[in-house]
Amino acid sequence: MDIKTKIRTFVVDNFMMGMNPEELADKDSLLDKGIVDSTGVLELVGFLEETFEIQIEDEELIPDNLDSVDKIAAYVNKKQS
């Protein structure tokens, strides 16, 4: 499974509460769509650190890095490179 698919699967399985996964486009804001809240972000961070073996610093907890499947995938790619 590629990075984006893994992230998408995690988001759909953990935050979408029986919603139709097709309602989430990869570019959609997770916050604006009401998919994550503050605990959700912390869970997401835990998942990313564990799955992709990266360390996420406090100052990196910003929407530019984490607020859509596309942004998370780009951020993980950057961290791993």
Next chain:
Amino acid sequence: MLVHQFLETNAELHSHREALVHLDDRVTYIELERGANRLANFLIDSGLKPGDRIAILLDSSINYVISYFAVLKGGGIVVALNTATTSRIIKNILSDCTPSAIIVHKQYAHFLTDIIDDLESVETLVIDGHFERLERKKNLRIESYCEIQLNGDTKRPSINISSDDTASIIYTSGTTGNPKGVTLTHSNLRANTDSIVEYLSLTYEDKVMAILPFFYSYGNSLLLTHIRVGGCLVIDSRFAYPNVVLEIMSREKATGFSGVPSTFAILMHKSKIHDYPWNHLRYLSQAGGPMSPALTLKIMEAIPHVKIFVMYGQTEASARLSYLEPDRLLEKIGSIGKGIPGVTLTVKDDKGNICPVGETGEIIARGDNIMKGYWNQPEETARVLKPDGLHTGDLAKTDEDGYLYIVSRKSDMIKSGAHRISPKEIEEILAEHEDIIESAVIGVPDEIMGENIKAVIILKDKSNATQRDILKHCRINLPVFKIPKIVEFRENLPKTPSGKIKKHVLVSEHIQQKERG
């Protein structure tokens, strides 16, 4: 004075001062009042009568505030709903309070799609944003919020209501799982607002960073106190990214910040709070559950010049019951202080006698801020509103100076983040799963959230259900903040001889397991 007159007064006194800031939008008092008048006049034209309930399903935003005051200006009763919800919860609440109209953001309109036909009382729907997928039932008037704001009448409506009339119903999770509508009058809200303004010394120069949702009583009190004094609210619901909020708070030169314990835990552990000087910040206020003394001390150390108000309250008290003066915080750490101005708090034993110093009893509250009762629930009302005051269900003791210390809560409600969650409600959902025989839902300690939800479950023989199956069932039927974080399967549950589940044993066992690692 009526609650919407807070706004009307300041639209005259401070007409061009900023009342609200939300993302890139800023509105002055006069603009805010005109917006509220437009919507109020529309609602009145649509048939709103004094005492009608109007549901609001919007996130904290400028449009939320306009809607809130519009309903009051029209003589209506605000029923602001939690937007982290399900169609089932909304149907349950709206069937109870039978609103004549709903004001909903397009993002949440899908919750209404399947239930709108069953909500017979609803005659008008105002949608903020474009939403097509709502079948127009017979006699339902659907109007665009934007259209109303473009073409509405800005004249202040004149409606005859009194301060003893109901202004708001705030639904809280009941211990039985059924939501209870806390019914608050204009006079309840005014008393609490004025008292909070007094002890926080709020003025029109104050600007609060408002991250708490306005549909909860704590957030509602932030809204009302700042509109009361002609101050400003910087609304931002993006606390999921604390650094974004801190940046806005710094840019806007906020003088106040209010949160629940988990807010401060996140700020201390997951943010750049230490990178700012906070020259403009005057105070922090904390309510919504006990905050550990260790965390309080950490905040004091991080921003020593800022006053910290530890507070305690209940929705049934319009929000606030007590506060601890910042200059006694170190001396009385762990205390929730004393009654706020106008509120008397006493600690009584089961027989109604005032407990001596150091002895544990229930907190009983009296004051003009205490609710009228629970909507449509006279028995539940009588259970907590007694001749000596509001029986809070919280157990506390006092010290020799009269300061209160919470010992425990009588009910088994779980407090996670800013939410108060009924275990019973989750157990009822779990009971609907075909593989579950019985479950016990408990709150277990969590460093950030205060408590996390844990479900301890007994499965039917030969069931192959997994944790994932259980969580999926929860996700379909519960809002995200009520989904258990931990699921444990067991063969049996510890019970008393009468068959009651000993939840405290489950909590202790969980803590021991954690300690053993």
